[in-house]
Amino acid sequence: MDTMARLVLPTLLFSLAWLSCSGGRSSKLEIDPLVYEEQLLWVSGVQGEVNTYRIPLLTFTPKGSLLAFAEGRKKSASDVGAKFIAVRRSTDKGSTWSPTVFIVDDGLAANGLNLGSVVVEEELGSIIVVYSICFLLYQCKPASIMMVQSYDDGLSWSQPRNLSRQLGVKAFAPGPGYGIQKKYEPAKGRLVVCGHGTLEGDGVFCILSDDYGKNWYNGAALKSIPYNQPKKPQDFNPDECQPYELPDGSIVINVRNQNRYHCKCRVIVHSHDGGLTLPIDNVRFDYELIDPVVAAGALVKDGIIYFTNPHNEANRVNLTLRWSLDHGKNWEKKAVQIWPGPSAYSCMTYLNSGSPEDQKYIYIIYEKGHKVYDETVSFVKVHLYGGR
Ligand SMILES: *[C@@H]1O[C@H](CO)[C@@H](O)[C@H](O)[C@H]1NC(C)=O
Ligand SMILES: *[C@@H]1O[C@H](CO)[C@@H](O)[C@H](O)[C@H]1NC(C)=O
Numbered sequence: 001m002d003t004m005a006r007l008v009l010p011t012l013l014f015s016l017a018w019l020s021c022s023g024g025r026s027s028k029l030e031i032d033p034l035v036y037e038e039q040l041l042w043v044s045g046v047q048g049e050v051n052t053y054r055i056p057l058l059t060f061t062p063k064g065s066l067l068a069f070a071e072g073r074k075k076s077a078s079d080v081g082a083k084f085i086a087v088r089r090s091t092d093k094g095s096t097w098s099p100t101v102f103i104v105d106d107g108l109a110a111n112g113l114n115l116g117s118v119v120v121e122e123e124l125g126s127i128i129v130v131y132s133i134c135f136l137l138y139q140c141k142p143a144s145i146m147m148v149q150s151y152d153d154g155l156s157w158s159q160p161r162n163l164s165r166q167l168g169v170k171a172f173a174p175g176p177g178y179g180i181q182k183k184y185e186p187a188k189g190r191l192v193v194c195g196h197g198t199l200e201g202d203g204v205f206c207i208l209s210d211d212y213g214k215n216w217y218n219g220a221a222l223k224s225i226p227y228n229q230p231k232k233p234q235d236f237n238p239d240e241c242q243p244y245e246l247p248d249g250s251i252v253i254n255v256r257n258q259n260r261y262h263c264k265c266r267v268i269v270h271s272h273d274g275g276l277t278l279p280i281d282n283v284r285f286d287y288e289l290i291d292p293v294v295a296a297g298a299l300v301k302d303g304i305i306y307f308t309n310p311h312n313e314a315n316r317v318n319l320t321l322r323w324s325l326d327h328g329k330n331w332e333k334k335a336v337q338i339w340p341g342p343s344a345y346s347c348m349t350y351l352n353s354g355s356p357e358d359q360k361y362i363y364i365i366y367e368k369g370h371k372v373y374d375e376t377v378s379f380v381k382v383h384l385y386g387g388r
Helices: 003-026
Strands: 034-043 052-060 066-073 083-090 101-105 113-121 126-133 144-150 172-174 191-197 203-209 217-223 238-245 251-257 265-271 283-290 297-301 304-310 317-324 336-349 361-368 376-383
Touching: 034 052, 034 066, 034 083, 034 336, 034 361, 052 113, 052 361, 052 376, 066 113, 066 376, 083 113, 101 144, 113 172, 113 191, 126 172, 126 191, 172 203, 191 251, 203 238, 203 251, 238 297, 251 283, 297 336, 297 361, 304 336, 304 361, 317 361, 336 376
Parallel strands: 052 336
Antiparallel strands: 034 376, 052 066, 066 083, 083 101, 113 126, 126 144, 172 191, 191 203, 191 238, 203 217, 238 251, 251 265, 265 283, 297 304, 304 317, 317 336, 336 361, 361 376
C-alpha cells in the first residue's frame, strides 16, 4: 500500500461509517428508550398542608423550562374536598426543581378544584392552566371552568378567570393532561383543550380558543350512550382524555373507556376540522393499548407517537411506555416498563428547541407507589436512543 492509500482509506472508511450513522440519525435512528433519571417531585402524607398529591401534569415552556403541576389534596385522597394547585419548575431540563408553590387555593371548599389541562400558546409565550371547580357537584353548584395564566415562564400566575361566563354553565373536567396549540392547518394556532363531562352531560368535549386564550367557545362533542342517563357496565362512556396533533393537521384524542365498552382498551377518536367535531365514524378501539380505566399519557415527537399507561387490564400497575412509528396504527412490540408496581395517571412532554440535546429526550410524570399508586408523583427523563 502506498502512502496515499494508507492515508485515504481510513478516512474514506470513517466517512462512510459517519455517513451511515448520521444518515440514520437524521432519518430514523432506532427508538430504544432508556430511563435516564427519575426523581420524586411530590410525596403524599409528608408535607404539612397536603394529605395527597394526585393528577400530575407536565409541560414544556417556550423558554425551555419544564413545569410540573399536581393537585395538593388537603384533607384526604378523595377527588372531592379542598385542594391547591401545586407547581414546581425546572430550568435545567429536569435535573433540579424549584420548591413547591401553590398557585391556586380553593380554601375550605367541600368539592374544590380538579386538574386540569396545561396549554402553551406560543404567540405571547404564555402558559395557561384550565381546571374545574365543583365538577362532581358534591355539596356545591354549579360547576365552573376556570383558568390561570403565566406570562413569565411559570414564575407568577394571574388571578383565576371564570370561563363558564363564555362557555356556559356545565360540568366539564379538562384533561387531565395537556391541551394543544395547533401547529398545522386547519385552524393553525388554535388552542384545543379536551376533557369530559359528568352524568349531566358525559362524554368527551373540547373547548377552543382562536385568540390565544382570550375568548373560548365550545367545540367538538363525543357524547356517551345513553346520553345524560345513568350508565351500566359496557355502556359507551368516553371519559378522561389526551389530544395530540398529527403532521396532517388532524387531532387524535386518546380516551379512557370508562365503562369498558367493546374492550378493556383505549378509545381513539379523530377530528379533521381542528376540534370542531368528533364524528362517531371516527371512533376506533385500540386493542393493543389495554387499560385498567385510567387517565393516560400520549405525545407526538418527530412523527413518532408515545403512549404511557398502567399496561394491565385489571389493575393500575405496570406503568409502561409504548411507541408507534406509523401514527398509532401499530405499536412497537418492544415496550419499556417504567415501574412494575402501583401506578396510575401520567402525562408527557418534550422540549422543542430543536437543539440536538433536546431532540433526544421525552419527559414523563406519573403517579407511583409501592402499596398504592397515590403515594408519590414521580418525574422521569427518558433518553430515546438508549443513552447514545
Ligand atoms: C362562573 O360563572 C358562571 C356563569 O356566570 C356562574 O354561574 C358561576 O357561579 C361562576 N363561578 C364562580 C366560581 O364564580
Ligand atoms: C406489563 O406490561 C408488559 C408490556 O410492556 C406486559 O408484557 C406484561 O405482561 C405486563 N405485566 C403486568 C403484570 O401487567
